[in-house]
Amino acid sequence: MFLYSNTRPRPASNVMKVIVDGLAAEYIDEGKGPAVLFLHGWKDELHTFDDIVSRLSSAFRIIRVDLPGFGESEKPAFPWTLDDYVLFVKDFMSKLDIKPEILVGHSLGGRILIKGASAKALSARKIVLIASAGIAKRRTIRNKVLTALAKAAKVLTILPPMRFWRAELRRKLYEKIGSDYFAAGELRDTFLNVIREDLQSAASCITIPTLLIWGSADKTTPLSDGERLSKIIKNSTLKVIPGAGHFVHRERPAEVAEMIRRFI
DSSP states (O other): OOOOOOOOOOOSTTEEEEEETTEEEEEEEEOSSSEEEEEOOTTOOGGGGHHHHHHHTTTSEEEEEOOTTSTTSOOOSSOOOHHHHHHHHHHHHHHTTOOOSEEEEETHHHHHHHHHHHTTSSOOSEEEEESOOOSOOOOOHHHHHHHHHHHHHHHHTTSHHHHTTHHHHHHHHHHHHTOOTGGGGGGHHHHHHHHTOOOHHHHTTOOSOEEEEEETTOSSSOHHHHHHHHHHSTTEEEEEETTOOTTHHHHSHHHHHHHHHHHO
16 A cells, blocks of 8 residues: 655546545546546545546546545545445446446555456456555564554553654554554545455456556565466466556556557
């Protein structure tokens, strides 16, 4: 998982709203041709794909949506699970009468696609996973110790003299663990619900042709995750972009767009 702050201006001309599962969701539907649905990652939003869309919209109809809790879409009233996000995407497509030929997901978006495709809740002719999340991280002894320390710090800092330092101390401990939990804010419980689920078994059920795109320098979902998913997903191909990180679609949009175009 990852955190991302998008500072791009949000164009008003082609942005639309729709009510799905009782939540107002913002989306963009543009271009003509085979329908392609893009799903963004955690703490990201639909404009993360701007540079790719500009290269593909002349040949494809591209739909992007801010997932609930991100961008300009409403936050869920209670902690969601991965299944809730799968249901939202399914209902979003049904509400707009969209039957995409291609499903594209980055990080969390890829996690949603793996779960949805394996359960046959989301279907398409092909799937593209960009730096997809889904492989649960092993709890090392180091992380177990740091997690225990974080919990202990929570108790100790209840005392008035330590209360002032509580937030900063826990933030530093969670940074050491490598978790985005602290920064997830109101979505912390949703964050835990989502990352706890290991999708290796689900990935093994996918038979749809799948393209995996990874940056060799990805530290959030390392290349080893992509290699593992490539072995698990039967009809899949892994493409690696040297030197690119987790936001490979932002760092090298021309290469990623061309890979998607060729795959489609």
